[in-house]
Amino acid sequence: MTQKARLVPPDEALQIVVQATLKPTACSVPLLQATGRRLAEDVRADRDYPPFDRAMMDGYAVSGTDIGSDKPLRVAGQLAAGQTPTEPVVAGHCIEIMTGAACPKGTRAIVPGELVERDGRYARMPRDVLCQQHIALRGSESPEGSVVLQSGDVITPLAVGVLASVGHREVRVFLPPTVGILTTGGELIGSGQSPGSAQIRDSNGPMLAAMVLGCGLSVPQMHHADDRIEAIVEALHAMQACDLVVLTGGVSMGRYDLVPDSFRQIGAELVFHKVSQKPGKPLLFARRGRQLLFGLPGNPLAAHLCFHRYVAAAIRRWCGQPSAVPEIRLGRLLEPVRTGGNRTWFLLGRARRADTTESGWHLQPLPGSSSADLFGTSQANCYLEVPPGNRPVAAGKSLAFEWLAHGPAGW
């Protein structure tokens, strides 16, 4: 019970997790399911874009000969978007044309309708028409065969538009991992039951499932085991097909902390156990084949930090995000904070814009009487990163922080 293991520094632990995460696998999915994921292939233009000289305004197509002249031109026809032009526009004539329509042969400019004096079958153009005006030339946006999106790009809505344009109904993306969540602990009861006097309801399972959803993944597999090694091992076997397994509880050195042993029993390799951080010191990280296993403490705030910092990084990496580590920013502390001794203290806090510009953040640590108090967290939007040390960090000092939430896949 007094066994000492080396405490892994938090940034080293993060690097180990990211490096242990396998190369993402790819799969074709329908376009809308691809939103927010990362491309696993280069995408090329299947034809010139625009595929024809495209009118960019409602107006009149005129030939080169008539540019600069205000002689009335005979309106020789009309072209709506989608209509294939059959006749060229010739000198002395013009063709009424709508935005998005293919320009007829011979078109050298589109004159916006509101600048034209129309008189029955004739139309008079202004003199200051420029060659090529309001025409998007064929191939000017992307010539056929050019790469329009690159492998690794995030599939934003704009990218979905590009994919649809070039005829993709499906696209190869990096597949997100499947996640299994296992809560352990004899004091926990499920959400439908009434807790006894020494029991509490499980909050970690729903919280971690919500974090999985927040990473843009599907609803995870959920399991619960009581504090018997056989029950934990059985649940781990049931989650064999999951890419990531997240356990909570039973990872410290108490008599009922059976998770490290159960990891060993299923043949997983323990990579590290204990990180020099507060909360979440007993974090356990293991591997079984391509499966990554995270043993999180049962304390809800420790479980939250460990998911936020380590599991989410593994998920981002698995989804093909090149820089999977959390983005660190700097802000100014509004009140002094204690330090975590020889451990880095990740403290829930609230970052507020210092002024209306982007020039800084003010950081308010959350008042929290106890390190396991989930109830004081509703105003939190970030983690303050208090470096190891023995003296409190004074108000006004600069401190690193990480946002709690990101958009799906970082866009």
Add this chain to the structure above:
Amino acid sequence: MTQKARLVPPDEALQIVVQATLKPTACSVPLLQATGRRLAEDVRADRDYPPFDRAMMDGYAVSGTDIGSDKPLRVAGQLAAGQTPTEPVVAGHCIEIMTGAACPKGTRAIVPGELVERDGRYARMPRDVLCQQHIALRGSESPEGSVVLQSGDVITPLAVGVLASVGHREVRVFLPPTVGILTTGGELIGSGQSPGSAQIRDSNGPMLAAMVLGCGLSVPQMHHADDRIEAIVEALHAMQACDLVVLTGGVSMGRYDLVPDSFRQIGAELVFHKVSQKPGKPLLFARRGRQLLFGLPGNPLAAHLCFHRYVAAAIRRWCGQPSAVPEIRLGRLLEPVRTGGNRTWFLLGRARRADTTESGWHLQPLPGSSSADLFGTSQANCYLEVPPGNRPVAAGKSLAFEWLAHGPAGW
């Protein structure tokens, strides 16, 4: 065709849209479906939290009498988390206890196991034990009946944890709107077809659907209509049950621009038509009962801007977000940009951190030869807001920008 309507300034248009958006409606949903939404009820603690004096460490429960003494204490029992204590801890005795367990009556401190000398059935405590140490007192986090989450709060994963703790399997949230998307335009073909020489594939439908998903909503209803008023009216009738209708195409003053008339035909009230912005000037906003209708231009970049700026604001408001208007930040231009004359120009760009701190952003306008070019946008992560004016904005000047993407519901 030369009809002049007043151009509504972009910020006024945004205010009109937000004010026209109805109060959100509320509904109970299962906890995991509530993630990312906003609470439509106050949530109270159903009992004291913690519900008992909770041990915060693995160790030994000792009585007040033995605090400060290093006389060996008789280990009178063992308590795991979840076990109801049956015997009090009395002077001269201690009880081995696990993290999360309910302290037995008489407990005044928990002594961490690693500080204790254990010798068979006896254990010797250190002398420097503090009263109440490593105990979270009953009710210290949230007493029974206290409000633990407030109506309007975003349901983050931490809030899901709180909801699960206090026994909520369902929770009342503000319901997101249902969205229908209608693309119009005879030049557009569906994704499965092969385009003719003057035709293009529809990119707006998939792009806008992806934007709907990006707002945390479900897959929208999708419709397409050709350039006949009957077809558009029929599609609008089919979308009667949608809270928001988003059309693209047919809103400018061309001969085939039938959307304003079709809005009138179904009895919708036109609220505004044309905004002094570039792109997206012909934006049309209308109401039919509680339904909001947005007529977006067919130009994909104009459609993107109008959704980003106006439709997304209506969605945020509908979901109960108090400040629904986009968040503006300031950055420094890396190269000069032209202005949009008397219109505000929303220009896709890329914001990069000026340095490793949070102290500023560098703004790179995207090179784009044509205002309808979707292919040059893959690096965009923001809109630069170039104010109206006749002189280009010089490199180095400060400029407002908006991020393209937010996390679901703003967390």
